Amino acid sequence: EVQLVESGGGLVKPGGSLKLSCAASGFTFSDYYMYWVRQTPEKRLEWVATISDGGSYTYYPDSVKGRFTISRDNAKNNLYLQMSSLKSEDTAMYYCARSLARAMDYWGQGTSVTVSS
C-alpha cells in the first residue's frame, strides 16, 4: 500500500524558515518523480515543486522560486521541502504526492503551515 506521511509544519513568523518532510513507503520511491502541492485556506490547489526520480531535476513556480528547495533522499525514502523567507500567502496545507503521467496519483494527509506574526 502506497503511504506518504508529511511532517514538519507549524506556525512561523514572516521571513522565517521551515523544513517539511515526507516519508514514503509501499512503493519503489526512487522510481518516481515527486511533488509538493499546497491547498490554501480558500481551498485553492497550487503546485509548489517537482523533483525527478534521481533528484537531478527540480521545478518551481515563480511564486516560490528562490525561496523553496525540494530535495530527496532515495536511500531513506524521504522527500523534503525547505522553505525560507516565508510570507503570509504561503499559509496552506502542504501535501506531498507521487507522480503518474503528470498527475498526482497518491497524496499524503498533509502538514499545515501558518505564517503569521
Add this chain to the structure above:
Amino acid sequence: DIQMNQSPSSLSASLGDTITITCHASQNINVWLSWYQQKPGNIPKLLIYKASNLHTGVPSRFSGSGSGTGFTLTISSLQPEDIATYYCQQGQSYPLTFGAGTKLELK
C-alpha cells in the same frame, strides 16, 4: 502560464443523475489533463489521468473525455459518496495549474 477554467463552480444534482463538469485550458494541453475528487475534510484523490484513464479503484461511473483545450468529467448515476469538490489539473507544461474547483451538492 496555462489557465484552467472550470465550470460550473457549483452544481446541485439528485441521486441517480448524470452530471458533467467541464474544464477549459487557455492553450493546447493535448491529453495532459487530470481530475481529482476531494470530499469534505479529506485529501484530494486522483480520479482520471491523461484525460480519460480511470485511476485504480475508481468506480466506472466516472469517465473523462477531451483533448486540446476542452475536457469533461462525467459522473453517471450520482451516488451519495460522490458529493465532493472536483478539480482539474493540467500537466502539459510548468507551472502545473489547477482549476478552481466545482462543488457538487445534493439537490
